[in-house]
Amino acid sequence: MMTTNHELFQRAQQLMPGGVNSPVRAFKSVGGEPFFTARADGAYLWDVEGKRYIDYVGSWGPMIVGHNHPHVREAVERAVKNGLSYGTPCPAEVTMAEIITRLIPSIDMVRMVNSGTEATMSAIRLARGATGRNLIVKFEGCYHGHGDSFLVKAGSGALTFGVPTSPGVPKANADLTLTLAYNDLDAAVRLFDEHGHDIAGLIIEPVAGNMNCIPPKDGYLHGLRELCTKHGALLIFDEVMTGFRVALGGAQAHYGVTPDLTTFGKIIGGGMPVGAYGGRRDLMQQIAPAGPIYQAGTLSGNPVAMAAGLAMLELIQAPGFYDQLAARTRLLTDGLQAVADGEGVAFSTNRVGGMFGLFFTREKVESYAQATAADSAMFNRFFHGMLERGMYLAPSAFEAGFVSSAHSEQDIADTLEAARGALRAGRA
Numbered sequence: 001m002m003t004t005n006h007e008l009f010q011r012a013q014q015l016m017p018g019g020v021n022s023p024v025r026a027f028k029s030v031g032g033e034p035f036f037t038a039r040a041d042g043a044y045l046w047d048v049e050g051k052r053y054i055d056y057v058g059s060w061g062p063m064i065v066g067h068n069h070p071h072v073r074e075a076v077e078r079a080v081k082n083g084l085s086y087g088t089p090c091p092a093e094v095t096m097a098e099i100i101t102r103l104i105p106s107i108d109m110v111r112m113v114n115s116g117t118e119a120t121m122s123a124i125r126l127a128r129g130a131t132g133r134n135l136i137v138k139f140e141g142c143y144h145g146h147g148d149s150f151l152v153k154a155g156s157g158a159l160t161f162g163v164p165t166s167p168g169v170p171k172a173n174a175d176l177t178l179t180l181a182y183n184d185l186d187a188a189v190r191l192f193d194e195h196g197h198d199i200a201g202l203i204i205e206p207v208a209g210n211m212n213c214i215p216p217k218d219g220y221l222h223g224l225r226e227l228c229t230k231h232g233a234l235l236i237f238d239e240v241m242t243g244f245r246v247a248l249g250g251a252q253a254h255y256g257v258t259p260d261l262t263t264f265g266k267i268i269g270g271g272m273p274v275g276a277y278g279g280r281r282d283l284m285q286q287i288a289p290a291g292p293i294y295q296a297g298t299l300s301g302n303p304v305a306m307a308a309g310l311a312m313l314e315l316i317q318a319p320g321f322y323d324q325l326a327a328r329t330r331l332l333t334d335g336l337q338a339v340a341d342g343e344g345v346a347f348s349t350n351r352v353g354g355m356f357g358l359f360f361t362r363e364k365v366e367s368y369a370q371a372t373a374a375d376s377a378m379f380n381r382f383f384h385g386m387l388e389r390g391m392y393l394a395p396s397a398f399e400a401g402f403v404s405s406a407h408s409e410q411d412i413a414d415t416l417e418a419a420r421g422a423l424r425a426g427r428a
């Protein structure tokens, strides 16, 4: 007998907290039950019941060339034949470091890790070790993984489930994290005036993607750069989501701002569990074994993961790749706006490169306060209306969406048609 999504979720809930291995997957905020994916190819997911979805989640960002791309899959197949993990250096790590440092001029040296969380945790340890200071500044609604220092007014699942500051984070730890409102430079100036001499680093998603999608205002990132330089704090761009997503050189290339340290994840692993952090040579030389700041990983630089990441990085360097991706994304967001306008629904969108945000409000959303004030009940109805029609959006009003190079114009047209139906059905 065919396994159903429902039956799998029943079993899963007995065995895993919330039935999942990462919170937002559980559909808790939108209601209902998640589907279980049996296979993925190009722009599509198929669930265990054989239903096809056009996928705008893309494994939460990595699948920028679509699922199961033959170039990536074949690179992995070749790598697997030579063994899964060595625990010694391997050539692919060197190639990976060469490519990252070539594509991202602010990075002289890099360290590979196994997730975005590891990358950000390591980057702030380096910031603290290098400056001899303890305070970290982050932004309300930004998510940097689940490290203790970051689960303070965090975005993503933490925001979705109403626990932006998690129990289990020691107060002593949370006290070392100062939070600011995103896109408010004056507030940052005031905070640095008061605490600047104790601030080790400021970490930011240069395009916020974990409270829906909110681009930085003009000059905002430059202002933060100046502030950090003035006060001797390190500017850390968390490009786990934006890296290789909004442009080949990430948000730092898109906006022309040079951070001291950068973190990566998602795309850099081609769908395998990979993260990285890197930056100026004088900083990275302080990481063990070159320097005293400790950070390590049994599986870091894993040969199979490196093969997937390298194959992905080859594909995204194709001429015109990002222009086409941005054009596809625009087709989607402009199209959705037109459909919503036609239906008389209060709606606005944001987009940068291949990432986008949808908001049920008439306002142009530039802040956390605006994002959280948009109509989330309407989003939830829209989400389910789209799901029924075979369109998979992120199951939360506080996540960015992603377009891949595999999304065709026909896929977008089908999505707009579904949106019209979902908005009509969802009008309460």
Ligand code: PLP
Binding pocket: 060, 115, 116, 117, 118, 120, 143, 144, 145, 146, 156, 205, 209, 210, 238, 239, 240, 241, 265, 266, 275
């Ligand atoms: N930083 C940002 C900006 C992210 O979006 C995420 C994950 O969504 C992370 C860090 C954490 O990465 P991971 O889930 O690989 O630990």
